[in-house]
Amino acid sequence: MHGLIFSGPADVRFADDLPDPTLRGSGEAIVAVDAAGLCGSDLHPYEGREAARGDVVPGHEAVGRVLQVGTGVRGFVPGDRVLVPFTTCCGRCAACARGLSARCAHGQLFGWGDPDDPTAEPLHGGQAERLRVPLADGTLVALPPGRSLLDGVLLADNLPTGWTAVERLGEVAGQTVVVLGLGAVGLCAVWAARRLGAAAVIAVDPVPARRGRAERLGAVAVSPDGAATLAAEVAPDGVTGVVEAAGTAAAQRAAASLVRPGGTISLIAVQTAAHLGFSAVTLYDRNLTVVSGRASVRSLLERLLPGLDGVTLPTDVVVSHPELPLSDGPGAYATFAARGDGLVKAVFRP
Ligand SMILES: NC(=O)c1ccc[n+]([C@@H]2O[C@H](COP(=O)([O-])OP(=O)(O)OC[C@H]3O[C@@H](n4cnc5c(N)ncnc54)[C@H](O)[C@@H]3O)[C@@H](O)[C@H]2O)c1
Ligand SMILES: [Zn+2]
Ligand SMILES: [Zn+2]
Structure with missing residues (x-):
């Protein structure tokens, strides 16, 4: 064959x-x-x-x-x-x-x-x-x-994986969710977040064409540089949960700073490094929940x-x-x- x-x-x-x-x-x-x-x-x-x-x-x-x-x-x-x-x-x-x-x-x-x-x-x-x-x-x-x-x-x-990533955030209905990384997994997470009732989905990726695809799924899309400003505008009460579908230390750092205290980070990217992009101190100081693993x-x-x-x-x-x-x-x-x-x-x- x-x-x-x-x-x-x-x-x-x-x-x-x-x-x-x-x-x-x-x-x-x-x-x-x-x-x-x-x-x-x-x-x-x-x-x-x-x-x-x-x-x-x-x-x-x-x-x-x-x-x-x-x-x-x-x-x-x-x-x-x-x-x-x-x-x-x-x-x-x-x-x-x-x-x-x-x-x-x-x-x-x-x-x-x-x-x-x-x-x-x-x-x-x-x-x-x-x-x-x-x-x-x-x-x-x-x-x-x-x-x-x-x-x-x-x-x-990709679809059940993106769905899993969003479900692991807990209740998202009426909430603002951020998705970092708009490959097939992140795009499916955007779709899942909308279907599960998220009020707003902020979709982040350095590649403009990928951001365009997320917009077609009902997200507001932005480059990594603009994510914090947009999140403050869209969600004055803070972001409840962040899906990390990029798999980079930079995206993990962004996740830890974009999510509000007490929020959840769902690491759906396959982890290939020994350490995360944010520290245990950040995790503690911001009362974060981190969930991860294969769908x-x-x-x-x-x-x-x-x-x-x-x-x-x-x-x-x-x-x-x-x-x-x-x-x-x-x-x-x-x-x-x-x-x-x-x-x-x-x-x-x-
Ligand atoms: N947990 C699971 O069961 C499971 C299943 C399938 C795939 N995955 C993993 O999910 C991840 C995504 O898969 P994919 O097929 O969508 O991959 P992909 O490589 O197409 O997408 C990754 C995206 O992240 C973007 N990115 C890079 N740095 C970024 C940053 N700092 N901020 C925001 N975005 C950034 C890239 O531009 C790219 O668009 C991979 O790690 C993959 O292995 C996990
Ligand atoms: Zn796959
Ligand atoms: Zn079995």
Whole structure:
């Protein structure tokens, strides 16, 4: 099959001779990938911020059709249209039972291999023609009727992730919320904050075109330099909560100074540094609550999808490059990393 191969920082190649994945256990499925997202999380190993094994198919946001299932799979048959959340989960362990599917005791992240444990097999990702899905019954989600492939890609990660980031702020109805970082995750957080009733969303990013997208979702947008002034105007009583979807120390510092005393900072960006951009002293002196961690997509979708029936998702605003062939993959990674060509969210069509 053809697909992309990650071999180290700045090294993603297209290959047309990858081995077809095969079932390795009775609970597994093989999915034919129709659409696969490129995510800010793919940039961490690509830009060398996060160590990762090489010779791995990257990507963790896939939508496709079930090709084959093991004898133990109960919920899916060949031909089913499915979306594949970015981690696998069993649906039965204590973490899954608590709604924390992202930290399933048996879960794995797609498109990633642990560099510290060479004995653990990496789990190849979705940026290829076919994908092996362990724990298929616990992991896969039927693509809801009427949803497009692009909606499915957003539902596999960025939309529930942005939603999680806002939910972790607590009650936002009638409040002012700040979102720092307007990639696909931040834009989905803007959308979620509006849907959850925030009175105002201040959307912050140094890239003007990304700010324009946030405005289309109902935010007031501003560059990092102007955020404090705008926040003082929009929210004289202070900002209740800040979503940090940028992943930089500067954004974390901004979060700690923009939020009002007693407020909450939701760090939804993957943390790749040992220390935050603000200190424990700031945390104490301003009575802040900080929440962080991987979004539990599978658990959240069970709760979220019924309420989104018939609701237009922010797909058109978020996805800038909806139909790239996998052979454009190496270029798309480089362009995304350079913030070039207006690329916010690319979707490959294997
Ligand atoms: N927690 C989870 O489960 C989860 C899931 C998916 C993605 N993520 C993470 O979320 C983060 C965002 O993902 P993405 O796909 O939107 O990435 P992205 O790289 O497209 O977006 C990051 C944005 O932050 C902006 N930025 C940089 N410095 C800033 C600053 N000081 N102030 C405001 N904005 C600033 C950049 O211009 C960019 O637009 C990444 O760290 C990604 O790994 C987390
Ligand atoms: Zn992702
Ligand atoms: Zn589990």
